[in-house]
Every structure is written in structure tokens, then in C-alpha cells.
Amino acid sequence: MKVTVKYFGAIAEQAGLHEEAIELSEIGTSLGDLKTHCIQKYQLDDDALQIAINQQIGTVNTLNDGDEIAFLPPFAGG
Amino acid sequence: MKVTVKYFGAIAEQAGLHEEAIELSEIGTSLGDLKTHCIQKYQLDDDALQIAINQQIGTVNTLNDGDEIAFLPPFAGG
């Protein structure tokens, strides 16, 4: 099971990339598992970090094949 | 004792003039006296009428020589 992970702004800078495909089989299939994996892998600042699954920030915690997960630093629009 | 009376908007239209000098000796020297006089003279609509003495709408009721009295219909700025 594979998902696409996107990084933006300060988080992309910390990760050193904007996008990658991650195979969940060895990590776990919950959002929590993926979050822990990525934060540890890139030493991401998780202060004020928000995560969107398929463009929705919300309550879903179970991941499905093909999902798009986005790691979002604080918004700065306007 | 003389005052200048100015009429604006709908009130000027009713009065048929924009400005006149009024001698107060025969009318009385309070704003109330002047107001009654002008309303009767021109059959002014005193619904929502405001009166300014020397450009101030307020509590003053005594008139002085040279005062400028303005009869103001509802405002429509903007």
C-alpha cells in the first residue's frame, strides 16, 4: 500500500524535498504511524504542523492506497 | 438682532430659497421661536428636521446677533 506525501513551506525545507511516495507496509497504515515516521526521518518541527489527507484536514486516521498526505506548516496567506 | 438662516435639500425646495436674513425682534430670540416662525412661514416638513446653530447641532437654544442657523433635512451622504 502506497501513499504520496507532500511537504510545503518550512516543512519542505526541513525535509529537503517536496514530494515522495511512501510504502506503508513496514511503517503501519494509520496516519499516526506515517506522521511519526516522517517526523523522525527528517527531524521535522511538529509544532503547529497540520496534516491533510486528500486535501482535508480532519479526523480520518486510516490511510488507503493512493492517498495524498500533505504536511502543512502554519498558513501565511494574505 | 439679526441671524442668517440657511435651508438645504428638501427643506430649501419647500422654502423656495437657500438663505435669508431674519430680524429676531418681532419673532423672539430663542431657537424655538425662530423654528416655529420658519416652519409656519414656508409650511416646512419638520419630520426628521435637524437644526444647526453655527454649524453645531446641539442643545443651545438662545440666539445671538450674527448667528448662522441651518435647517437640515435627513442626511444622505455615501
Add this chain to the structure above:
Amino acid sequence: MSEKKKPKKVFVSGSISPEKIATSIANHQVKTNIGAHSIFLGQVRADEIDGKTVTAIDYSAYEEMAEQKFYEIREAAFDQFDLTCMHIYHSLGEVKSGEICLFIFTSSAHRKEAIEACNFLVEEIKAKVPIFGKELFEDETHQWKVNR
């Protein structure tokens, strides 16, 4: 008294053009401490009243008192809100329906101050400034506008 507080000419003859608004905005791009502008524009509506349509409003004012009121309102706004700039323009004379008769422009470092000041100015101007509007109909009759 600071420079920004000196009385400024508010009344303009006829409608306010979009180009005037653009120029006013462009003039503020050198002020790099501004983070937010709030603008209110009043536009003359072609209201239909008893089957007749408003084609224009002919604005008049008790000018000396109006300028004094604008000054007091500006002072009050500068006292209450932390503003960088404030501009107010109002038409006198005829403004056709669809054209702009009021332009209020407030600028501040942050949005809250600019927005609240702009709202304050709109309400104060409508309530306190002796401006009168003659709504002209197609058939050359008219009626007098009253602010709600």
C-alpha cells in the same frame, strides 16, 4: 498637530473614477510599514421607485459644516485606531447610477485596525455629515434620498 491630521479636501465635483482609486492605492506602495488597506466605495444604485428608475443622484451639502464634521470624524478615527493613512472623498453634484460617490481608504500595519477604522468612518459619515441627495428619475422628476 501631526501632518496627517491637517484638514484635507473631501469633496470632489462629480463621480470618483476607478483611476483615482488606483492612483491612491499606488501612492501607498512606498509606505512599506503598511500591511493592510481597507476600502469602502459607495455606488449610486438605479433603484426603481413607483415604476420610475433613478438615473443619478445630485449631491449637495452644507459645506462648511460638512468639512468640519469630516475633520472631527478623521480626528476621532486617528485617536481610536492605529492608522498609517486615511483618505475620504465624497462627490458633490451629479453622479450617475453605477458611478462612485464615496471613497474611504484606511491603511494600517495590521488588518484589524484598517478594517475597523473604515467601518467607523462609513457609519460616522452617513450619520453626521450634512450631505443631501436628490434622486433624479428618467422623466426629470426627483425625490430626496434618506439614509437608512
Add this chain to the structure above:
Amino acid sequence: MSEKKKPKKVFVSGSISPEKIATSIANHQVKTNIGAHSIFLGQVRADEIDGKTVTAIDYSAYEEMAEQKFYEIREAAFDQFDLTCMHIYHSLGEVKSGEICLFIFTSSAHRKEAIEACNFLVEEIKAKVPIFGKELFEDETHQWKVNR
């Protein structure tokens, strides 16, 4: 779905010019049921941070999600307020200090609706749309902007 509610392009490349704003205003003069326009403009500040001055902000966004959020916010505004028109433009890429990065434009028959809708849009956009700003300093260092 009414014509006015269809998704519209919000993002523009680089700064928003005063001329674009003037054109937008001028385009509304044929809509003679409009009585009030409310406009909010975000302008990039030359903030001084630790002795260094911001010369520009480089905006980026999670574009697909941002467009979806703009759409939802527009829908909510049309539901809550009696608006004639609504336009939102936001910059992507580099916007120099003093230049405009956000243009919100609401129009209604009456001022209250236009003003409240404009305020609603400003707050919703700042809170919900995934846009990111890299504040660039003179010495080519940078820091990431956070909305307050």
C-alpha cells in the same frame, strides 16, 4: 448552481497591480443594483526582524487544496451574505515589500452585507487556506511567515 458560484481562478503570478483593482472596480459600474463595495488589500510590509529588513515575500501554496478551500469559503459567503459579486485574488511567487498580495472585493446593494462579507473572507482565508510565505531579507537569508 448559479453562474456566480462557479469556481474561479484566485491565484495570480506575482503582485496585484493597482490597475487591476481599478479595472475590477470599473467592470462593476454596469451593475447598477450595487450600492456598496468593500475591498481589502494585503500589502507586503518591510518588517525589520533582528536588524534585517524584509524585501519581499515568496508565496507558495498547496494549490489544489487552496483552490478547494477558496471555493468552500466563497460558497459560505454567498450563503451567509446577500452579495451581488465577490472576487478574490492572491499572489503566488515573489511580491516585493510595498506591493499587494491579496485583493478581496465584495459588492452588495447595501453596505452592511458587503462589509461583513469582506471581513468574513479575510479571516477565513487567513485561517483556512494553505498558503505559505517565505520572507526574504536583503542579505538573501529568509524566514517563514506565520499569520497572527
